[in-house]
Amino acid sequence: xxxxxxVKLTRKEFVSDQDVRWCPGCGDYSVLANVQRVMPDLGVPxxxxxxxxxIGCSSRFPxxxxxxxxxxxxxxxxxxxxxxxxxxxxxxxxxxTGDGDGLSIGGNHLLHSIRRNIDTQILLFxxxxxxxxxxxxxxxxxxxxKTKSTPQGSIDHPVDPIAFALGCxxxxxxxxxxxxxxxxxxxxxxxxEHKGTAFIEILQNCPVFNDGIWDDVQDRKSRAQAALVLEHxxxxxxxxxxxxxxxxxxxxxxSVIDLAEGDDPIERGVVVHDERPQASSYAxxxxxxxRPEFPLPVGVFRAVEKPTYEAMLQDQVDSAVSQLGAGxxxxxxxxxxxxxx
Amino acid sequence: xTPNDREKKSAPKNDSPLKSSERIEGxxxxxAGDSGDGMQLTGTKFTDETALAGNDLSTFPDFPAExxxxxxxxxxxxxxxxxxxxxxxxxxxxxxxxxxxxxPAALRANVDDVKPNGMVxxxxxxxxxxARSRAGYLEDPLPDLxxxxxxxEVPFTTLNREALQGLDxxxxxxxxCKNFFALGVLCWLxxxxxxxxxxWLGGKFKGDVLEGNVRTLRAGHAFGETTELFPVSxxxxxxxxxxxxxxxxxxxxxxxxxxxxxxxxxxxxxFLGAYPITPASDVLHEVAxxxxxxxxxxxxEDEIAAISSTIGASFAGQLAVTVSSGPGFILKQEAxxxxxxxxxxLVAIDVQRAGPSTGSPTKTEQGDLLAVLYGRxxxxxxxxIAPSTPGDCFHTMLEAFRMAVKYMTPVIVLSDSFLANxxxxxxxxxxxxxxxxxxxxxxxxxxxxxxxxxxxxxTLARPWAIPGTKGLEHRIGGLxxxxxxxxxxxxxxxxxxxxxxxxxxxxxxxxxxxxxxxxGPAEGEILVIGWGGTLGPITAAxxxxxxxxxxxxxxxLRHLNPFPxxxxxxxxxxxNVLLPELSDGHLAMLLRAKYxxxxxxxxxxxxxPFKISELTEAIRELHTASA
Numbered sequence: 001x002x003x004x005x006x007v008k009l010t011r012k013e014f015v016s017d018q019d020v021r022w023c024p025g026c027g028d029y030s031v032l033a034n035v036q037r038v039m040p041d042l043g044v045p046x047x048x049x050x051x052x053x054x055i056g057c058s059s060r061f062p063x064x065x066x067x068x069x070x071x072x073x074x075x076x077x078x079x080x081x082x083x084x085x086x087x088x089x090x091x092x093x094x095x096x097t098g099d100g101d102g103l104s105i106g107g108n109h110l111l112h113s114i115r116r117n118i119d120t121q122i123l124l125f126x127x128x129x130x131x132x133x134x135x136x137x138x139x140x141x142x143x144x145x146k147t148k149s150t151p152q153g154s155i156d157h158p159v160d161p162i163a164f165a166l167g168c169x170x171x172x173x174x175x176x177x178x179x180x181x182x183x184x185x186x187x188x189x190x191x192x193e194h195k196g197t198a199f200i201e202i203l204q205n206c207p208v209f210n211d212g213i214w215d216d217v218q219d220r221k222s223r224a225q226a227a228l229v230l231e232h233x234x235x236x237x238x239x240x241x242x243x244x245x246x247x248x249x250x251x252x253x254x255s256v257i258d259l260a261e262g263d264d265p266i267e268r269g270v271v272v273h274d275e276r277p278q279a280s281s282y283a284x285x286x287x288x289x290x291r292p293e294f295p296l297p298v299g300v301f302r303a304v305e306k307p308t309y310e311a312m313l314q315d316q317v318d319s320a321v322s323q324l325g326a327g328x329x330x331x332x333x334x335x336x337x338x339x340x341x
Numbered sequence: 342x343t344p345n346d347r348e349k350k351s352a353p354k355n356d357s358p359l360k361s362s363e364r365i366e367g368x369x370x371x372x373a374g375d376s377g378d379g380m381q382l383t384g385t386k387f388t389d390e391t392a393l394a395g396n397d398l399s400t401f402p403d404f405p406a407e408x409x410x411x412x413x414x415x416x417x418x419x420x421x422x423x424x425x426x427x428x429x430x431x432x433x434x435x436x437x438x439x440x441x442x443x444x445p446a447a448l449r450a451n452v453d454d455v456k457p458n459g460m461v462x463x464x465x466x467x468x469x470x471x472a473r474s475r476a477g478y479l480e481d482p483l484p485d486l487x488x489x490x491x492x493x494e495v496p497f498t499t500l501n502r503e504a505l506q507g508l509d510x511x512x513x514x515x516x517x518c519k520n521f522f523a524l525g526v527l528c529w530l531x532x533x534x535x536x537x538x539x540x541w542l543g544g545k546f547k548g549d550v551l552e553g554n555v556r557t558l559r560a561g562h563a564f565g566e567t568t569e570l571f572p573v574s575x576x577x578x579x580x581x582x583x584x585x586x587x588x589x590x591x592x593x594x595x596x597x598x599x600x601x602x603x604x605x606x607x608x609x610x611x612f613l614g615a616y617p618i619t620p621a622s623d624v625l626h627e628v629a630x631x632x633x634x635x636x637x638x639x640x641x642e643d644e645i646a647a648i649s650s651t652i653g654a655s656f657a658g659q660l661a662v663t664v665s666s667g668p669g670f671i672l673k674q675e676a677x678x679x680x681x682x683x684x685x686x687l688v689a690i691d692v693q694r695a696g697p698s699t700g701s702p703t704k705t706e707q708g709d710l711l712a713v714l715y716g717r718x719x720x721x722x723x724x725x726i727a728p729s730t731p732g733d734c735f736h737t738m739l740e741a742f743r744m745a746v747k748y749m750t751p752v753i754v755l756s757d758s759f760l761a762n763x764x765x766x767x768x769x770x771x772x773x774x775x776x777x778x779x780x781x782x783x784x785x786x787x788x789x790x791x792x793x794x795x796x797x798x799x800t801l802a803r804p805w806a807i808p809g810t811k812g813l814e815h816r817i818g819g820l821x822x823x824x825x826x827x828x829x830x831x832x833x834x835x836x837x838x839x840x841x842x843x844x845x846x847x848x849x850x851x852x853x854x855x856x857x858x859x860x861g862p863a864e865g866e867i868l869v870i871g872w873g874g875t876l877g878p879i880t881a882a883x884x885x886x887x888x889x890x891x892x893x894x895x896x897x898l899r900h901l902n903p904f905p906x907x908x909x910x911x912x913x914x915x916x917n918v919l920l921p922e923l924s925d926g927h928l929a930m931l932l933r934a935k936y937x938x939x940x941x942x943x944x945x946x947x948x949x950p951f952k953i954s955e956l957t958e959a960i961r962e963l964h965t966a967s968a
Contacts, residue, residue: 071818083653320632327634
């Protein structure tokens with residue numbers, strides 16, 4: 001096939017002709033816009049992009065992308081995506097899921113697709129509530145939350161998506177915020193560049209059933225104090241110029257220190273962020289940082305290299321062909337003991 | 342028996358090995374021992390030798406679900422039956438003529454099945470008081486058996502130990518070879534060659550383990566030749582069967598090879614997503630060996646991921662297949678409903694086993710028919726094909742893939758545990774004569790816009806447009822699709838229309854099905870109708886009754902959805918329709934409902950295949966009642 005001249009696509013070309021049907025003010029709109037905006041920069045032909053989703057509000061996502069798309073069944077998107085990517089490694093496969101879809105009914109598939117390190121991007125929209133079924137608590141909801149199914153308050157301990165992904169051995173883990181377009185676009189590009197499973201928790205607001213849960217990190221004013229922006233090689237500092245703070249570890253236990261103007265954070269013992277340690281203990285500590293005691297880390301927690309599932313599978317096929325020759329059906333049927341009548 | 346007696350009985354004689362031989366038409370032999378005694382292996386090797394001797398044969402492995410139940414207990418008894426003959430046979434036989442029992446538990450579990458006055462060979466070394474009581478025998482069972490059977494007491498353990506003296510093997514390793522001593526005896530008794538087994542051993546073992554197995558195999562053969570315990574040997578002449586090249590094949594192996602063959606014949610890569618489950622795992626194991634055919638296998642985290650990855654691979658343009666058994670298959674039903682909705686081609690195999698629930702995982706049943714037809718929510722038609730013999734599993738897979746792609750639909754293949762594990766001589770098909778069916782994917786239309794839910798005017802199949810094709814980007818999913826565009830709509834008329842279109846599409850497959858072949862008179866008193874894995878016993882029963890002069894006709898259904906168009910007409914031509922099936926009458930209920938015919942059900946729900954005698958009895962009863 002002759003190579004076609006590369007014409008850079010525009011955001012518009014990734015917008016499908018379907019009407020978007022999320023509630024007014026839903027955080028999903030901004031995620032969709034950012035994904036559509038980033039797509040042309042990735043250099044992947046549109047026909048090689050596949051969006052796969054499960055069930056839930058966020059899972060309507062593929063209908064709005066003018067790429068290939070598959071809206072599957074509840075919780076199973078990673079398994080569908082595995083079949084697609086394992087059989088066609090050249091495709092760019094994106095999984096869109098939510099806290100209920102991905103961590104409740106689909107927790108098992110999320111675990112296994114992450115541990116296999118199949119080269120997909122997993123966007124987990126975390127609004128800590130079931131939206132499509134109209135407001136039941138989710139596996140990321142706080143203890144005590146009163147919802148239709150928990151009139152006296154939830155008694156479930158929540159799961160943390162970042163800690164979950166770490167436990168599964170994820171090779172790329174990040175967190176971003178629905179309304180922070182710039183940050184999200186950087187994270188999306190990094191996720192795409194990463195070879196292996198790239199897991200992104202997107203803090204997303206549900207204005208109808210769980211409004212305001214991420215307010216302090218979403219709000220531009222409070223974000224400086226509420227969010228800790230992770231950057232590889234840079235110290236864990238946050239706050240405003242006149243009120244800067246840093247994270248120090250003492251005996252592995254994190255705490256917040258105040259930094260005076262002119263202080264060198266590194267000299268003060270502030271931890272320098274490193275995405276690359278093979279052991280997950282450092283990222284594990286970061287995952288425990290929670291509001292209000294700590295700022296909430298956003299950015300890339302971890303980015304390490306490991307062979308991908310689909311590449312190793314293809315290698316096995318290729319090496320079998322080179323060792324045994326391309327399959328010959330007649331030879332197969334006549335292999336072993338045969339006899340003539 | 343005193344040690345002296347034993348010595349006298351077993352000591353090989355030095356006089357002439359020449360013994361008389363007797364020509365027989367066929368024989369059924371059952372090997373039985375602890376599940377760790379290697380009974381399945383012994384049976385399989387004897388089967389290979391028998392196939393090479395040119396007999397028709399049929400086997401039935403019957404083993405416990407436990408991998409190693411406590412030694413010497415009834416729970417741990419594993420059996421393998423082989424029936425071979427100089428004439429065409431259809432089943433592993435109702436009753437074995439010969440039983441080889443490696444311990445008292447194996448004897449107790451099997452001896453009542455043996456034909457009156459049949460031969461019972463016991464490993465007398467294992468008949469001590471302790472082993473007897475572990476098997477639940479209060480007294481020595483052997484004296485009583487001497488009146489009912491030709492009892493042959495062979496000290497297999499001792500003879501094997503003697504044969505292997507001087508080898509650098511532990512006692513345990515030596516004792517593990519004793520099944521090959523027994524195999525040697527049987528090979529002598531029925532004139533089987535042993536080259537194939539020795540060749541197999543050579544490929545499997547080396548050093549003293551190889552030497553030990555070969556030596557004891559030959560020692561067993563020599564023992565048979567010289568001992569007085571066996572006064573005659575038997576000759577089972579080769580069967581007169583269609584000429585060609587044959588091999589042995591089990592149903593699971595044939596399913597696996599059919600999957601690989603489909604990739605070749607349809608010129609597409611195969612993707613198999615599966616989760617281990619008895620008795621279907623062997624299909625995964627077997628297909629996983631053929632990566633050089635471009636086949637990718639994926640052991641998923643669970644049954645749902647197995648079918649989901651399969652549907653994903655189909656969306657990506659692969660020949661996609663998943664394989665499971667009842668409890669696992671049920672977990673796939675929601676995803677299969679999605680496959681119906683998005684109209685993607687794939688094959689889902691259910692190797693049925695006895696249920697409900699975990700049930701008897703190693704026993705056979707046809708009890709999933711209604712579940713695979715109606716076990717999904719709402720209107721969810723899927724074609725169902727059932728192979729009828731181990732070898733037929735190969736051709737069924739080719740047919741299933743062709744149907745799936747031609748009609749853009751999931752297709753269910755209903756095998757069963759009996760077909761999966763039994764073997765038969767299989768006439769290897771001529772690869773050049775197999776139909777080639779290259780897959781074509783949708784391309785950009787010359788005029789107008791691409792419509793993912795437009796339909797082929799005859800088959801009603803929608804186009805198979807795969808990622809990577811520029812200009813065909815589209816979205817599919819489980820929400821109700823608008824006719825032609827595939828867009829999400831909530832219009833009631835459209836919802837009904839799409840339901841009817843999918844139903845019509847599957848019903849239309851009947852046009853491709855050949856007319857039903859009636860074995861026997863085309864009309865008359867009795868029609869026996871079967872489906873799937875019961876073909877062998879039903880054929881044998883009908884043939885034996887015809888020899889008695891009864892007029893019985895027989896049909897066997899391969900397509901359970903849609904039914905062949907002429908099924909109702911065929912059924913109506915008979916006064917009585919009898920339907921034996923290994924369920925509580927699933928197909929009988931369907932036929933009664935669909936054709937308003939008084940089909941008589943002959944259900945069997947014991948987890949075992951039909952015995953010929955059970956069928957002949959029921960048919961005779963029907964004949965008497967209607968006379």
